[in-house]
Amino acid sequence: MKIKVLVVDDNDGIVNLLKEYFKNSDKIEIVHSASNGQIAIDLFNQNIDYDLILLDLVMPVKDGLSVLEYMKENNITKKVIVMTSYNEEETIRNVSEYGVRYYALKPFDLKDIEKKIINCVTFKKNNDKIIELGNKDMQIKVTKLLHALGIPSHIKGYQFIRTAILMVYENPGFIGGITKDLYPDLSLKFNTSIQRVERAIRHAIEVSWLRGDIELMEEIFGHSVDIDRAKPTNSEFIVTIADKLRLEMINVR
Numbered sequence: 001m002k003i004k005v006l007v008v009d010d011n012d013g014i015v016n017l018l019k020e021y022f023k024n025s026d027k028i029e030i031v032h033s034a035s036n037g038q039i040a041i042d043l044f045n046q047n048i049d050y051d052l053i054l055l056d057l058v059m060p061v062k063d064g065l066s067v068l069e070y071m072k073e074n075n076i077t078k079k080v081i082v083m084t085s086y087n088e089e090e091t092i093r094n095v096s097e098y099g100v101r102y103y104a105l106k107p108f109d110l111k112d113i114e115k116k117i118i119n120c121v122t123f124k125k126n127n128d129k130i131i132e133l134g135n136k137d138m139q140i141k142v143t144k145l146l147h148a149l150g151i152p153s154h155i156k157g158y159q160f161i162r163t164a165i166l167m168v169y170e171n172p173g174f175i176g177g178i179t180k181d182l183y184p185d186l187s188l189k190f191n192t193s194i195q196r197v198e199r200a201i202r203h204a205i206e207v208s209w210l211r212g213d214i215e216l217m218e219e220i221f222g223h224s225v226d227i228d229r230a231k232p233t234n235s236e237f238i239v240t241i242a243d244k245l246r247l248e249m250i251n252v253r
Contacts, residue, residue, distance in 0.1 A: 002025070002026070002027060002028060002029040003027060003028045003029070003051050003052060003117060003118065003121045003122075004029055004031045004049060004050045004051045004052075005018075005022070005028060005029065005030050005031065005050060005051065005052050005053070005054060005117065006031065006032045006033070006034070006040070006043065006048070006050040006052070006053045006054070006078075007019075007030055007032070007033040007034070007053075007054045008033070008034045008036075008037065008039075008040040008053060008054065008055045008056060008059070008064070008067065009033070009034075009035070009054070009055075009056040009059070009083065010035045010036055010056065010059045010060060011056070012035075014056075014083070014106075015033050015035075017110070018030055018054070018110075018113075019033070021110045021114075022114075025114075027114075027118060028114065028117055028118070031048070031049065031050055032048055032050060035059070036059045036060050036061040036062060037059055037061060037062025037063055037064065037066045037067040037070075038061045038062045039061075040053075040055075040062075040067050041062065041067065041070050044070070044071075044074070044076060050078065051078065051079065051121050052078060052079040052080070052081065052117055052120060052121055053067075053078055053079070053080045053081070054081050054083055054104075054113070054117075055067060055068070055080055055081070055082050055083065056082075056083050056084060057082060057083075057084040057086065057091070057095070058084065058085070058086075064082060064084070064095075065094065065095070068080070068095065068098035068100070069098070071098065072098050072099075077099075079101055079120045079121055080098070080099070080100045080101065081100070081101065081102040081103075081104055081113070081116055081117065081120060082095050082100050082102070082103050082104065083104045083106055083108065084103070084104075084105065084106060085105070085106045096183075096187075096193055096194035096195045096198075097193070097195055099193055100194070101120045101184055101187065101188060102116045102119075102120060102184045103180055103184060104116065105180065119188065120188070138166065138169065138245065139166065141245060141248075142162055142165050142166060142169075142241075142245070143162065145241065145245075146158065146161065146162060148212070148213050148216055149208045149212040149213065149216065149217065149220075150207060150208045150209075150210070150211030150212030150213070151204050151207060151208045151211075151212075152207070155200070155203065155204055155207065156196075156200040156203075156204075157200035157201045157202070157203050157204025157205070157207075158204055159190070160186055160190065160197050160200050160201050160204070161201055161204055161205075161237070161238065163186060163189065163190075164182055164186060164201070164238045165238055165241050165242050165245070167182060167185065167186075168182070168238055168239060168242035169242040169245055169246060172242075172246075175239050178234065178235040178238065178239070179194075179198075179235075182238075183197050183198060198234060201234045201237075201238075202234055205231055205232065205234065205237050206231065209231050220240060220241065220244055221236070221237075221240060
């Protein structure tokens with residue numbers, strides 16, 4: 001069964017490129033397209049058959065945020081991947097409010113878009129088991145380190161940070177795209193929004209800064225935060241710990 005995609009973008013070149021790329025695909029089919037947000041809304045009201053929307057943000061008549069707002073107000077729960085040239089974190093936060101799962105920066109790689117579409121539609125939450133990454137020894141090391149840093153395992157941010165560290169440890173490519181790539185993947189794994197992931201991680205770091213081992217914090221974060229113990233950003237916290245673990249593994253070898 002092919003994944004049916006609605007493309008909403010005023011750039012004919014991008015729409016035609018997507019149609020051409022997927023025309024012989026056995027997994028994905030571009031079934032409809034719209035050149036602005038109003039046309040997309042009109043298509044919604046026609047009860048068209050589709051599984052996912054590739055949505056541009058900047059369009060005439062009605063923009064992408066207007067489409068997302070309409071979907072929210074009318075309880076349209078289709079999967080959405082936002083395509084845009086804007087890479088500001090504030091923009092990413094704004095669209096994440098509407099449950100957007102992925103954020104594709106133009107110009108994008110078509111294979112990357114294909115992977116995102118498949119992941120977005122076929123992902124299923126496993127209610128019995130949080131997805132585990134890395135070998136057991138590394139999972140234990142991360143768990144012990146987070147506990148020493150004062151992050152209790154019962155708060156939401158704990159699982160997000162633990163999984164994020166393991167993901168960055170295994171794939172350093174995430175380092176340059178914490179907000180754009182890592183947060184969306186975490187939101188899919190835990191079936192929540194990007195903004196909730198970010199907020200929960202921030203809260204967990206704040207708890208850590210109140211309860212954690214001061215000497216351990218200075219050892220890990222001493223060179224990446226202010227001397228008055230200003231809290232590291234989410235990205236600094238995750239990347240610094242992943243780097244520490246990676247260096248320890250190299251020294252062991």
